[in-house]
Amino acid sequence: MGNSPSKLAVVVLAAGQGTRMKSRRAKVLHELCGRPMLEHVLCAAESLDPERLVVVVGRDAEEVQERFSGRCEFVLQAEQKGTGHAVLQAEPKLADFDGDVLVLYADVPLLRSESLQAMRAEKQRDGADLLILTAEAPTIPGRILRDSVGRVERVVEMQDATKEELAIAERNTGVYLLDAQLLRSCLARLEASNAQGELYLTDVVQLAVGDGKKVSASLLDDADECLGINTREELADAVAVLRGRINRRWMEEGVTIVDPACTYIDMDVEIGRDTLIEPGCQITGATRIGEGCRIKAYTTIESSQLMDDVEIGPNAHLRPNVELGKGVKIGNFVEVKNSVIGAGTKAAHLTYIGDADVGAGVNFGCGSVVVNYDGISKNRTTIGDDVFIGCNVNLLSPIVVQDHSFLAAGSTLNREVPQHALAVARAKQRNVEGWMKRRQAQKEAAQRKKEEARKDGSDE
Amino acid sequence: MGNSPSKLAVVVLAAGQGTRMKSRRAKVLHELCGRPMLEHVLCAAESLDPERLVVVVGRDAEEVQERFSGRCEFVLQAEQKGTGHAVLQAEPKLADFDGDVLVLYADVPLLRSESLQAMRAEKQRDGADLLILTAEAPTIPGRILRDSVGRVERVVEMQDATKEELAIAERNTGVYLLDAQLLRSCLARLEASNAQGELYLTDVVQLAVGDGKKVSASLLDDADECLGINTREELADAVAVLRGRINRRWMEEGVTIVDPACTYIDMDVEIGRDTLIEPGCQITGATRIGEGCRIKAYTTIESSQLMDDVEIGPNAHLRPNVELGKGVKIGNFVEVKNSVIGAGTKAAHLTYIGDADVGAGVNFGCGSVVVNYDGISKNRTTIGDDVFIGCNVNLLSPIVVQDHSFLAAGSTLNREVPQHALAVARAKQRNVEGWMKRRQAQKEAAQRKKEEARKDGSDE
């Protein structure tokens, strides 16, 4: 027993069919807070810096391999013959490996890196040959039987349990950390003692105990970490747990979240202190938000960067690849996409800014549009500093608007605007006096005619 | 005891005044998930295919009868004299009826059809004369006393209960299924033994037992089904339960609901597999949504049809009677109303489409409007296939836009646009150089003048 933990290989079982999801998509690709289910498990595994990372895929192998290509090795479990059979498929990849093997499940995505690290430390401290991760999770059927000194004697399945055993709160999560040699030796002895001819990984426990090996169990503090996902309802439940975890983290870091139950922040988001998030915001991808920002209600921010003191919303939308400078204000019903916006610029209402480089101190009037698409291609627009863009102005890209210029309301502009210039494209106002009276008379005449026609019709 | 259940009559008590709702509207017309309270009960009753369906109405008789005219018979309970008195008013409608009578309550709207069908099967299987629906619902005061073989002996009201009886978890929901003859015989013997002179239907139980009839009780699996609604808070609680039931149903059917706690789907909606619903969506009326759609956050869809692979939102709104073809994309801050939209058409931002027939492959630019109202009448617009509609374009209906045409940004159009044509109505851009500098000078002069005036004023 050395002081540094043994070398590690991780096997992730990801071959389950997920029939109860009723989905055309691979179960393990369904997302939780911006990451596919399997990616949560891969991230946790990668945080342990394993020598090998093997994912056992099944029916949806192609889709899964394509998504995670280069990030791990894949082995195929062509038939669904149980968890033991799945690990057996991974064995060739571990043939020459002599450290510890950690078995994880792609549909148990909430296990935290810290809990896995604790398992490793515990196995080493205990000098255990096999460490079982356990939890007080009433929905898991397998009970953990410990002897008088706390070592694991057996895993008892519900159907085989006595009344006393049924009352045991500690359950088998199926996550094991064990010596590679022990694993190989046990896998070789697994038997399909059931009607379906399946091999169960759980039987490894009994074999190890039978061999006189030291089997320990490590109890999760938070049983939610071992939630398994077989249905969309369980997916929603797991998302809710993960959301709570993410939101608590940011509140601890000094972010005010008005209603954590209705705030949707992806795993990879970062948020500065004293930023306040009103109800219903969705913040996704690798978004970075500075300090002192205010994200108002029902705003969606995707993969964007916000400097300090930005205000956005309510009901605003940043699509991917937006950079907002310090103190930018984006108001209600405004969409920004793939644009860089300078400090202090404002777009208060009903505006679309797409594919634009915008200076500082610019004012976008209500209804103004950066027209980035002409039906053939998307083009980029450049707007200088301190430009005033009037309401309902269309900027037909590619266009350059120089600093300190003024674009008159209602103008559609397609030529460069020089510095300090007024650009206008507008017809002159005409007032046609009495027009409404004449129209009213016409309307009434039409009404009369209609009624007469109806009367004639009903006379027939 | 035959093999098919007896003929059935249903009496629904809907005469309660609902004073605690503090509403001008009849209590039983308040809505849960798109249906008035009473309609939930009528739907459950109708699913049993009853020979008679009698609703006892009271103070708000007119409003209720108007809403459900033709769907059931109505009798008036002019005075509020208790549940027994209410059923007595319905008796004339059942005078010649010799099957079973089921008594339901308009303000207990969550009872599922399945539970009522189970009652009928149970009554027949037991050979019971009277079957009481019971629930482990701590807020219901009436306790069910059963004898040693499980038959009901008595309903004990809280104020009359011994300490042991108070501990009984099984309670009387007030929903009864009983032989019409037994009902008539018991109703005739009800006595107003209380200060208010009211007749209680519950007394039927004691009378039946006294007659030596067989009285059984059927326990609800889910006590939430018998939630009664007397206040708006109870209404909100019942809506939450119903919402959970609806959302679970669609998750089981293969729909991903990111946050079921914040997703609002009406009873009559249908949704295809692998459709994903982001937080905060409201989907109402008889909306039909295809497979593989994505309904983004804070989108409202009312009584519309979406083919497969439609994307909509975030923050979009379909008002009633919209049909979206396969692969249509409706983006943020877009409203569509009473329109048919062809496959693959896109309206990505800040658009209103009203009363329009739109072809396939059309692109609506940001801020474009189908102007369906001219201040006098609403007119219909026709847009062909592959039309490109520029930003902030107004289409004054009635107007026809032919296939493959291009409508220039910023144009207001009121005449037909031929195939392959460009339509434009726009003033030319003028740049007035140096305008901002002159304006700045004027502004500063004005500022100076103002300050001087202020100084003069403060000198006085």
Next chain:
Amino acid sequence: MGNSPSKLAVVVLAAGQGTRMKSRRAKVLHELCGRPMLEHVLCAAESLDPERLVVVVGRDAEEVQERFSGRCEFVLQAEQKGTGHAVLQAEPKLADFDGDVLVLYADVPLLRSESLQAMRAEKQRDGADLLILTAEAPTIPGRILRDSVGRVERVVEMQDATKEELAIAERNTGVYLLDAQLLRSCLARLEASNAQGELYLTDVVQLAVGDGKKVSASLLDDADECLGINTREELADAVAVLRGRINRRWMEEGVTIVDPACTYIDMDVEIGRDTLIEPGCQITGATRIGEGCRIKAYTTIESSQLMDDVEIGPNAHLRPNVELGKGVKIGNFVEVKNSVIGAGTKAAHLTYIGDADVGAGVNFGCGSVVVNYDGISKNRTTIGDDVFIGCNVNLLSPIVVQDHSFLAAGSTLNREVPQHALAVARAKQRNVEGWMKRRQAQKEAAQRKKEEARKDGSDE
């Protein structure tokens, strides 16, 4: 013991550093439902009509004093030396005071006025010298030990408690009501018997008991009232409790709230009967809403007045100082700010109305904008009755639009419009036949060129 309660002084401890909030802002200025934390406590204190109201401030003294200047007296606790030390700082302000002193905490903002009034009544009825507010709150460490007749003997801190004492559910909230003389006498005897050299107010209890004074305890019905806030998570929890309280109140008053868990109503809002609030609405400030209104989903209303029968939303926004007349309809993606809108006026979609006085029966077309800002100053707009404003119209303020006029779609208007006039500023539509075919040919040529270039490039 007289019949009317003694004179009252209130001391509010607001000097805590709030380190765990990780905020640049004073902890007691963080908001719950539209009011800073401390203001909740001040409002409760003020409802008791105290003779003196003293707030003990600390590190953030300046920021707090500025916010509440004129509303109370302030004393500074320069060093954080415990609650007893904090009250000592307030003593000079109470030197000549001979009534009761109530000690409150700025970070315990949910205590209701009714509970404080009950404390006063109870102290008087009991003839108590010191009344402790207690609660069955498992997270509070201090246990209340009562003697056989219910008088308080001691407060036992967790670390000093026996096993039996640990099981005591009644806890010390730290809120005390006591005779000023007793307070002075006890404060003088407080000792710093701990490592940090702090003085604890809790020690007053033991001193009073030692003096033979009568010490009583008053148990809160609802332990949530004594929730203390030290972190942003606790802030969010307290906000949720307060929100529930506010929403229940309005449901009791006859307002339908479809999803109370997702409805955000500030403390000072008032709402009339039979108004229905859909999910996700935020109603803030001193907003007044009439009867029979419908506030549709994801609408934000700030400090505005709505007469009866107004419809607004979904996804609409009223910024401060809006008055909507009876029956006004504000639809989706509409913003109104600082404006008065006459009865029956409609703005159905994608409109901004800022700084305007609008008559009755006006129709705002989709995309119309009241352009209140010209880049220099904000100006006011006046619109008469029965005006029809076409889609995408810009009204450049200051402008006057007289009654019964018609503003043609797509016009930008900057001159007064007389009664019954048509105002139009629009270029005429031109159809350029075959344009798209020519463009298509150009596009294909460009495409070919590009491909050839690419081919050439890859040949190199």
